[in-house]
Amino acid sequence: IADSIAAQVMGYLKKNKNAVRVDALGSLRRQVSTIGDIDITVATNKPKDVVDYFLKYPHQKLVEQGPSGATLLLTNGRQVDLRVQKPQSYGAMLQYFTGGKNHNIKLREFALDKGLSLSEHGIKTVKTGKMKEVSTEEAFYKELGLSYIPPELREDKGEIEASRSGNLPELVQIPDIKGDLHVHSDYNLEPSHDLGVDSVADLFTKAKELGYEYIGFADHNPSIANHSENRIIEIMKRRKAYYEQHKSSRVHYVLLCEVDILPDGKLALPKEAFSYVDAVIVSIHSAFNQNRKTVTDRIIRALENHPKVRIFGHPTGRLLVGREGVDADWEKVFAVCKKRDIALEINAHPNRLDLPDSLIFDAVKYGLKFCINTDTHEISGMDYMRYGVSVARRGWAKKSDIVNTLGYNNFKEWLL
Ligand SMILES: [Zn+2]
Ligand SMILES: [Zn+2]
Known part of the structure; x- marks a missing residue:
């Protein structure tokens, strides 16, 4: 992705002794979700030296070169544009x-x-x-x-x-984040779809490394196609005991479950199974093409299904490459979230970035709460938090708009 390519080129440029400062420009610096060309600038008193050094970066083709910059086509097909400027x-x-x-x-x-x-x-x-x-x-x-x-x-x-007028919002920042509430472990509850690949112990360690106070395990619900209701209840009970046994003394956890919103708005978790979770995230994983009225009614039905529905996961269901999100009447969805104090997820996975910034902007105005989550299926996924924070910032979200900036006790109070 553009972000890591840019980081590599910028890292290279920073090694040049004549580079006083190195920054991204354009959509990359504004943290727009999809980025084409990579634009970088360097402050320097020796522009020619810096441009010559840039031209030694491994590339396929020199596209353009001038006194104040150059453009390279990299071997991975990305175009990088460098501009140099004197520090003053x-x-x-x-x-x-x-x-x-x-x-x-x-x-x-x-x-x-x-x-x-x-x-x-x-x-x-x-x-x-x-x-x-x-x-x-x-x-x-x-x-x-x-x-x-x-x-x-x-x-x-x-x-x-x-x-x-002095009314700019104080935007949420990465250090404000106290926990990640959408993490899939390798605990096998025979889910409807993908299991995580890493152990509970490793995920706790990672959460600690990231300085979190808490982590939320949100494995997918057991498959309703393969199990009876009683069997699902049994699996969920066993799962609760498993997490209890494997808890950490260093990081708190909350036991969640990511529950499918079925095409008719019912949830893929029997009522009795809710006793074995603290709360649930509800998400759409199928039937994305329903018309506006159907999908809106479906979402509302799901949000109103149970008091333990606390987070609406990747609300539009979009994938940045390959799938448009659902066409819901967001005003109506927002009204239900507001009434029930349900947080909209800002899914930080770079393929999702969902809610999109424009809907976050509307939802912030509406006074809604958000939860920025990585939807981790493997441990490195927990590093994606910063992308979610960037999207939140583009949507004008403040720390106080984000529930997972709360300390553990306050977060639990909000959740339960
Ligand atoms: Zn999901
Ligand atoms: Zn998930």
Whole structure:
């Protein structure tokens, strides 16, 4: 994925002694979910040295080269665009090429009203032609009378107005996250679909490494095609005992279950089996193409099925490559989540990123809560949390909007 390719190239550039700073630009820096070309900038007093060094990076083809940058086509087919700028003007460069387009258009109009013109070189007073160089973006926005606008917000969704009036949200950050509530272990409860591959013990260790206070095991429900109701209840009972035996003294756990929302909105877990979980995540894993009314009624029925339904997993069901999400009436779904205090999942898996940022933005306005989860099936998946946090930030979510920023006791209080 673009993110890790960019990290490799940026790591390479940082090794050059003439590179004062290295940053991503464009959609990558704004953490947009799908990224095409990779744009990178370097602050340097020796632009030629840095460009020459960049050209030694393993590549398929040199696409373009100039005094202030170059473009390479990498062997993996990705195009990487490098721009260099002197440190005194680096803030202007960063701001200008981070975009987004509509943010910059609005910002340029805003500046023109003040008699200023913006470019990657700095801020020019139109009347006198005098150019003010700015080394940081903070200084750039400050020159315009604005507080710093984080890149994730630069989409012209009211961020310039909010910055001006001091009302920018304090966005959630990775260290705010206290637990991951959607983790599949290798405990075999004969599920409807994929089992995790790693042990409960290893997952606890990973949670500890990540500094979490708690982890939520959310294995898929036992297959309803292969088992009777009584058998499912038995499996769930046995599972509860298993986790109890394998608990850790270092990290708390909550026992969840990711339960399929069946096509008619019923849940694939018998009522009696709910006694053996703390709460459930409900998710759609089939029949994605239902019409709007059917899928909306289906979701609502599922959310209202049981008081232990606390999280709505990967709500749209989209896959970034290959599947559009369900076409639900989100206003109606949001109303039910609000009434029942159900959290919408922000699924951090890079193939999902679901809810999408635009729906998070709407849901934040609606006053809903979110839970950012990785949906881990193997241990390295727990590192994807940062992608979920990025999407949440693009949706203007604050720490207080996210239930898994709560400490363990407060989280339990919310959950139960
Ligand atoms: Zn799922
Ligand atoms: Zn899952």
